[in-house]
Amino acid sequence: MALPQSLPLTLSYFGETLVHPGVYAGSEISIHENFLASLSIGTYLHYRHHRGAFVNADFSWRKTFSIGYSMEFGAGLGYLHTWSHGGTIYTVTDAGVVEEKPNYGFSSLMPKLNLNLLGWDFRKSHDIPFRAFSGIVLFGQYPYNQFMMPHFALQLGGTYYLNLNKENDHEK
Amino acid sequence: MKNKINKNVIITLILLFSFIQCASLLDDKYQEGDFFYLENKGAVMPVWVKGNQSSGVYVIFLHGGPGNSSDTYSTAHAYNELGKKYAFVFWDQRASGASQGNPDLNTFTLAQFADDTKKIVNLIRHMYKPNALFLVGKSWGGAIGSYYLSDPQNQQLVNGWIEIDGAHNLKDGIPLSWEWAKDNARKRIAAGDEVEFWQEEIAWYNSKPANIDTDYFMRHGSNLNKLNGIYKNPALDPGDTVGLFAPVPFFFYQLNAYYLNNDNQFDIKNIKLNSLMANIQIPSMVLWGRHDGTLPVELAQDAYDALGTPVADKSLYIFENSAHCPSFEETSLFILKMQEFIELYR
Incomplete structure (x- = not known):
């Protein structure tokens, strides 16, 4: 099996409900033609509601045109851990005793759909090992109040293709 | 080549983190006061204390x-004005609004909601040592408060109770609401207004039992809205106050109401607290909108009569130009009535 010539490193803004800021980082491998698998870890903050941290595995179909434009559709599954944010958590016993409670947070399943319609692969257009992308993510948080709470997020980021072939580097 | 790569990467990173900084905002209207959570039986419920502490x-x-x-009330004008005189405690009940966790289905009972209220009262008393504490129950909150206060021990912690267009008697209230909708639909038909639509709706009401199943709940709610049974003057409807920069999950928080009421997993249609309300002896006030279609005005007298509070310490006031939300439709008068009561019994 041929070794990959580059290592894709992705860094992206992940804005839950667009404006609750976060970031994720990850990598991807090509499976077959336009199909990829990716792994990412990330975090975001919904101020005075929750902080989320997640790890996701996704499968995507990405089409890159010769001019550089690319679009991508994907689905994935991951783990989301959320912590209530913005204040101390208290409990009150039946006897009326007030205590502070550690914020252990909640574990959730995170199914996910990606739709990136704005992408540009600079490897095609400018021979630069970089791809920019923007799109929407729809993800679920289950269980949440006995159902699956949907969320949407804005992705805005880039993938840098780190050249693993030292000989090519030397020639440049 | 490397310089070009570095430049693009740097530009991307700058744009990314600038966006993050610009987006790290909480709407100004949520900035004041104290914020914390109460955890009880699987639910983590946000509590916001604001106003004149x-x-x-x-x-x-x-x-x-x-x-x-x-959220709708915590930043509303009426409560902002009242907040200049008193401290208000706004909290989201289990499986509602901004509440988190995954409480068991068996905790979706009126008794549990009342227990959560008891814990909130204890928490506020512990943290703030108030000179006086009042409970205000709006709509469904009227059921919770009535149930909570039916325990004489709980009444010892509360100076006064205010029920606003409350759900203390849904067993009679839901059928009354359906009849209200049919009566007003007939008026629309008589006026030649959307005749075919309202004929179809009346036929639908007649074909279904008065029930709180989610499908009925959604359709009936939509009809009430069209018939001005929620706001007599729709122009005074504040709309969805939950914006992108709100703590409450934007838009999707409404799914809490959908799933909580779905498939009767929270069986509220048989709630009738009148006999328990006879135990309530503390000063009480009942406020109601004359044109309320959600919980029709007959329930106002029903609440007043059910309260065990001595006549000298209980009152009933009907807002003649309001439906289900007098705090939005007759704001000045609402503020006056609330202040009068609180000042009398603080």
């Missing part, structure tokens, strides 16, 4: 639903 008077607000949020 130096007054020593705390008013705990029990929101409607089930499954809505205190």
